[in-house]
Amino acid sequence: MKKTILFSKKPAITMTFEEVRNRFLPMLVKTMKIANQRFIFNAIEEDDFQQILEIELWRAYEQYSSENGTCFSTYLFYKLQKGVRNATYHKYSLKNQGIIVSMNTSINKEDFKLEDILADNDASMNNLETNELSYLIIQNTSDHEKELLSILLDKQxxxxxxxxKKHGITRQAANQRVIKFKKKLQKIIANEYLGIS
Structure with missing residues (x-):
């Protein structure tokens, strides 16, 4: 099977899948490397990752039509992003916990929510990292530590x-509680999110 492949700065070429694969493999590898940089200590196995992206490359080739006037590289880009999502989704998912996580969980009595501080218009996969960290922090913050979390998130x-004043202790004692809680969260994030023991 051969297809007409459109390029942005070159004339269209009729190519087989193997020719397309050879031509666009560097784009695929670059996409994989950039995505894997997000996972410093627990990167996805490159052979597995590449296989997922090569499946998307095949799908792009199979479904592509030059009649739409879109360059193949543009069409492939979105397919590769889908492949990245498929390859990395398990890093973000809350595996087998049966827990519904909400960014609008109240942190304190004033109905201050985590989403008020972490709110972002970013709907990309990068926002999943924020959601995973938020979930980790919320799950490891007891009721009496929620005020300490509020201090860490919004000191003003x-x-x-x-x-x-509220708890009838000195400022130094209160500051020590904040520092102790911060160290607790740092250790949890290092162990459970970054994989550093």
Whole structure:
């Protein structure tokens, strides 16, 4: 099977899948490397990742039509992004926990929510990283630590002084609680998210 492949700065060429694969393999590898950089300590096995992207390359070739006037590289780009999503989705999913995670879970009595601080218009896959970290933080914050989390997330609204006054302790004691809680979260994130023990 041969298809007419459109290029942005070159004339159209009739190519087999093997010819297309050879021509666009560098684009595929570059996409894989960029996506894998997000996972510093637990990158996805490159052979598996490449296989997923090569399936998307085949689908792009099979479904592509030069009659639409779209360059093949543009059409392939979106297929590769789908492949990246498929290859990396398990890194973001909440495996077998049966828990519904919500960014609008209240952090304190004033109905201050995690989404108020972490709100972002980014609907890309990168936002899943934020959601996974948010989930990890919420799951490891007890009820009496929620005020400490509020201080870490928004020091201007939730001050150490107001926390100290509310609980009848010194500012230094309140600050020590914040530092202890921060170290706890750092250790959890290092172990459970980054894979550093």
């Amino acid at each position: 609204t939730f001050t150490v002084n107001s926390y100290a």
